Amino acid sequence: MNSMNSSFNGKKAFIYITILVVVIIINIISNKKYIIGNFFSGSISHIELEDSHVKPFIEPKFLNRDVQVLSGYSIDTLLLKENVDEKSVVESSRALSLVFDPRDLKAGSNVTISYDWLNQTEFLGYEIDINFDQSVIVHKNSENIFVAHIVKKSYSKIVNSGSGTIENSLYQSALSKGISANVIMNLIQLYSFDVDFQRDIKKGSKFEIVYEDYLDKRGNVVKHGNILAAVLKFEDRRVPIYRFTTNDGKVDYYDESGKSARKALLKTPVNGAYISSSFGMRKNPISGFNSVHRGIDFAVKTGTPIYASGDGVIKNTIVSDRGYGIHIIIRHPNGYETLYGHMSAFAKGMYPGLRVTQGQVIGYVGSTGFSTGPHLHYGTKYNGKFVNPNSIKIPPGRILSGDDLVAFKKLVSDIPLSI
Ligand SMILES: [Zn+2]
Structure with missing residues (x-):
């Protein structure tokens, strides 16, 4: 009688210790944000760091074994395969079925089976990962009866x-x-x-x-x-x-200066212009035939600077007295090209292969080639086909200023990039 009592008290003490351990582990897991803090002060943390915190608490109490649910397995089959005694299997499954339909057990799910660390054949319960957010835990309560709960997983x-x-x-x-x-x-x-x-x-x-x-x-x-x-x-x-x-x-x-990495192409690559002809079918002012106008014409006086409408590389600098006359084609990332026609002259130093940035002056408005008056013909291509410049859906970029810029500069200096 006496020895049974002391073993019962031992179990009680064990359960209290278990609860204490669980509370400590939950605390550790939920406080993981400090690692982000460490990172911003200059050191990047790794998985090893966390393991070294967690393991000393877990190891002396539980022996955990992770198993995967194979296709066609029930939780009972899985436990019996792991040499859990039949009585514990029946009792634990009864508890499980009160909170979770065992038929919902998915092949590939992870099950962590816990045994007593000292008496490694003593089955204490298990945890099944149900989905990303939840798991179900089956364990013995203070009366030594299996109980089950659904718990929110913490990461x-x-x-x-x-x-x-x-x-x-x-x-x-x-x-x-x-x-x-x-x-x-x-x-x-x-x-x-x-x-x-x-x-x-x-x-x-x-x-x-x-x-x-x-x-x-x-x-x-x-x-x-x-x-x-x-x-x-x-x-x-x-x-x-x-x-x-x-x-x-x-x-x-x-980027480092606080300019959005998302850059739209400029809709209007010249200042002070009005649209004299838009994209689409029109009567050609020179030939008199109906044809598709593959760009937008901005009427503005000769000599007005023309801007690169986005970052890119100059593909061609062409001098001709036909077609688009003196014109530049810029290749932008990922399938976009822009064409600037009828220029009076290129800006200084333009050559194919030159990298240009959005807003950089690349040439000046003129009336070269097939043109009836000073204007910029602005064309855009996407994957080799002319498209309406106004139909390109690249969201406009943003430039940080004020408090945002101050906070951003701090973030930049805190993140240690090494290359
Ligand atoms: Zn045109």
Whole structure:
């Protein structure tokens, strides 16, 4: 009788310790945000750091074994396979079925089976991952009876980083550095306004990326978070971007100076003009025939500066007394081209291959080629086809100022990019 009592008290003490351990673990997991804090003060944290905090609490009490649910398995089959005694299987499943339909158990789900650390054959319960947010825990209560609850899973968020040199493609090179396909695709999208992935990226270009990962309590990455910063470095150009939330709550990516990484093409690449002919079918003023006008004409006096409507590389500088006359074609990233026709002259130093930035003067309005008076003919191509410049849907970029700019500059100086 006495020995039974003491073993019962022992169990009670064990349960209290278990609860204490669980509370400590929950605290650790829910306080993981401090790692982000560490990161911004200059050090990037890794998974090892967390494990070293968690393990000393867990190991002396539980022996946990992770198993995957195979196709066609019930929770009972799985437990019996793991040598859990039949009585415990029946009792624990009865508890489970009160909160979770065992038929909803999905193949591939993770189940963590817990045994007593000292008596490693003593089954204490298990946890099933139901979905990203929830798990169901089955364990013995203070009366030594199996009970079950659905619990909200908690994740720790860590900051990861990766960098490398590009061999064939950014995609392949980043993948080989262990960065997930998902994160790389996001990165490519963020750079699509600034970088032409077909032409700009050459062997030897470098990349670095700082991003968030969500870890479950086992330290497995369960979800990727945001890209916080990145940099691409080419022979002649370094393109960093930073994620920033402005005072009005909008999230965007900006270059080091606080200019949005999303750049629209200018709708009007000359000042003080009026539209004398828009895109579409019209009677050609020279031939007199009806034809499609593949651009927009801006009537404005000779000599007015013409601006590059977006960042890009000059594809052609053409001098002709026919067609578009003296004109420039600029290639922009990812399939866009712009054409500036009937110029009186190029700006100084224009040549094919020159990189130009949005708003840079590339030439001056004239009336060369087939033209009836001074105007700029502005054409845009997308994937080789002329499209209406007004139909291009690139959202306008934003430039940070005031308090936003101050906060942004601080963020830039706090993120340690190494290339
Ligand atoms: Zn025209």
